[in-house]
Ligand SMILES: *[C@@H]1O[C@H](CO)[C@@H](O)[C@H](O)[C@H]1NC(C)=O
Ligand SMILES: *[C@@H]1O[C@H](CO)[C@@H](O)[C@H](O)[C@H]1NC(C)=O
Ligand SMILES: *[C@@H]1O[C@H](CO)[C@@H](O)[C@H](O)[C@H]1NC(C)=O
Ligand SMILES: *[C@@H]1O[C@H](CO)[C@@H](O)[C@H](O)[C@H]1NC(C)=O
Ligand SMILES: *[C@@H]1O[C@H](CO)[C@@H](O)[C@H](O)[C@H]1NC(C)=O
């Protein structure tokens with residue numbers, strides 16, 4: 237619980253919700269820490285901007301390129317023969333390994349490539365990034381969300397994820413920034429948005445040398461949560477680097493971000509509003525919070541009035557990143573099994589995945605050289621970052637990139653309430669107004685189309701949309717890839 241001292245002080249409203257049962261921080265909890273941590277850290281920590289800024293010339297990270305022969309050899313070594321506990325009948329190719337992004341500093345990013353079972357050579361390439369900051373894209377993205385397998389509750393065997401995104405595209409999971417999950421950062425250098433974007437670009441250029449058949453392939457970036465910072469910034473950097481024509485061209489076509497963390501102040505405001513909208517707090521409590529906490533949202537000054545207002549709430553223990561999901565009850569470190577059919581995924585899956593990924597055999601199969609500490613989402617030292625994300629996304633839209641912001645509508649960590657406000661702030665012309673969209677004869681969620689931007693909700697999903705609503709997430713992403721609008725919701729007769 238070491239990491240949440242400030243949160244404990246500041247948000248009686250959410251601490252019990254978030255920290256009632258589990259000791260470790262997960263993706264949402266780490267993000268929560270960032271959202272609610274005071275800006276004073278900015279002054280206290282002179283390293284808020286990337287330490288690279290001082291000795292880096294015009295956004296260049298100098299890393300010696302590997303020779304084509306070396307890359308070819310490494311690529312062969314990276315192929316995964318078989319993952320421990322993998323089910324029979326796996327008909328796609330998997331690779332994983334390390335790409336150095338800063339040799340001198342011992343920084344290497346770990347990747348896991350899952351190719352498509354059919355027509356892999358003509359399908360696009362998707363980069364998937366989880367947030368935190370500090371959470372593993374392998375632990376979350378690959379094994380709980382869009383990857384081909386889920387870990388069974390024995391922590392030893394895998395089962396097929398029917399709605400794996402590698403049926404749609406070749407999916408590249410990257411542990412980022414350096415130091416997260418299997419990715420290495422020997423020196424423990426402080427990360428930050430700028431360094432994360434720069435190293436991700438270095439990674440991509442070198443990775444494309446290892447897998448040259450993917451050069452010029454239509455490329456998309458997807459992810460969630462704090463990747464609301466990573467993704468727009470990396471996309472912006474890619475477009476700039478492409479324009480400079482000094483590095484490998486990356487054929488970036490679009491970005492899709494789930495429950496994107498893009499505006500800290502409004503995110504705080506919207507969390508409180510969301511608890512009121514979802515009947516977790518009373519009208520009076522919400523009115524008091526709204527009246528007395530605005531100063532705090534904007535300036536981090538946690539006044540007595542705001543504290544008193546927040547004290548009026550009484551939320552109990554629940555899963556704040558899926559407010560209707562059951563909790564994984566673990567009082568003494570023993571995971572209590574729960575009904576997996578609820579909310580699409582076993583609420584205790586974090587611990588099954590962590591145990592699986594840290595076993596010796598699994599690490600060997602993945603060619604991984606260190607344990608994953610992803611559940612804690614905290615093995616990176618990440619400074620406070622100012623929010624420049626809304627204008628960055630707007631810039632991408634202006635440049636004609638295909639952008640989708642989607643949102644599980646029962647997440648209180650980055651609630652849809654804040655995403656909608658961020659989009660309003662972009663002042664884009666609405667192309668097609670708000671309407672329900674169809675998935676399998678049901679309302680999959682709601683969608684509003686703008687020029688070059690789709691804003692969509694996924695009904696009944698929390699922070700990790702593809703975990704809770706795998707089919708809806710799959711169809712939504714499939715349409716996005718094809719540049720098609722989400723299908724119309726069928727007419728259902730109403731009986732009065
Ligand atoms: C693979 O590509 C071929 C030729 O474009 C096409 O006919 C076939 O339907 C594709 N298969 C799948 C599963 O996408
Ligand atoms: C915080 O707000 C209170 C009440 O408005 C004020 O008295 C105090 O000076 C403020 N503190 C800071 C550090 O601005
Ligand atoms: C809020 O609740 C905490 C914990 O019960 C208490 O210590 C604190 O004095 C309360 N603050 C106000 C302003 O009522
Ligand atoms: C942990 O708690 C469970 C149920 O509450 C109990 O069955 C188990 O024996 C406990 N384990 C330890 C190591 O105390
Ligand atoms: C890695 O994790 C395994 C399983 O949890 C544990 O037994 C081992 O001691 C860990 N190794 C290191 C170097 O932390």
Ligand SMILES: *[C@@H]1O[C@H](CO)[C@@H](O)[C@H](O)[C@H]1NC(C)=O
Pocket residue numbers: 633634635636637664665687688
């Ligand atoms: C959408 O992209 C096109 C370029 O493909 C651009 O001309 C247009 O201005 C963009 N729309 C907005 C609202 O930025």
